[in-house]
Amino acid sequence: EVQLVESGGGLVKPGGSLRLSCAASGFTFSSYSMNWVRQAPGKGLEWVSSISSSGSYIYYADSVKGRFTISRDNAKNSLYLQMSSLRAEDTAMYYCAREASVTIDYWGQGTLATVPS
């Protein structure tokens, strides 16, 4: 069974930093691209970033480019999102999601990051 468990969310001041983690199990982590998708309270889904299986290819949404860094450790079956220069509009539930054949198929339960205005 595919399992994705996020952690690291919390309350952080504007301009601060936060590092999110995602522990993967139930599949061969090193064979899949991974993504972060966020959802602000009461709002829709927003794609944030993706990283290829080897980590060679990385992409970001314009809204986070230059502030967020995605990375992975295939030996630890883990995905990370380093978030810096945080703004109130970054407040959201952050989901770790697996990508299979150009489809985001499995999602974690999410971790909430809150940046007060």
Place this chain on the structure above:
Amino acid sequence: QSALTQPASVSGSPGQSITISCTGASSDVGGYNYVSWYQQHPGKTPKLMIYDVSSRPSGVSNRFSGSKSGNTASLTISGLQAEDEADYYCSSYTSSNTYVFGTGTKVTVL
């Protein structure tokens, strides 16, 4: 990276069919057969319902179907049931090697 356009809400009576549209551009929906649809119940994680425009993952009811014409994709739910009441989001791969989601549609079963 503008969000794909979906109607804010769609409603139908039990047993009826409803269709949700998802309009993008030639750089996303129109350019690739990589459109997915997700169902999200309140407080829950999104669930993949349709991928590659019209394919259903194992375990998803055949009452859910997808299609695409030009820059617009559609999700049809036939034989509407109370459990189908949820938010639905479309998603597409883009020419920038990124993903874009739709604005979301709230489905209400009357």
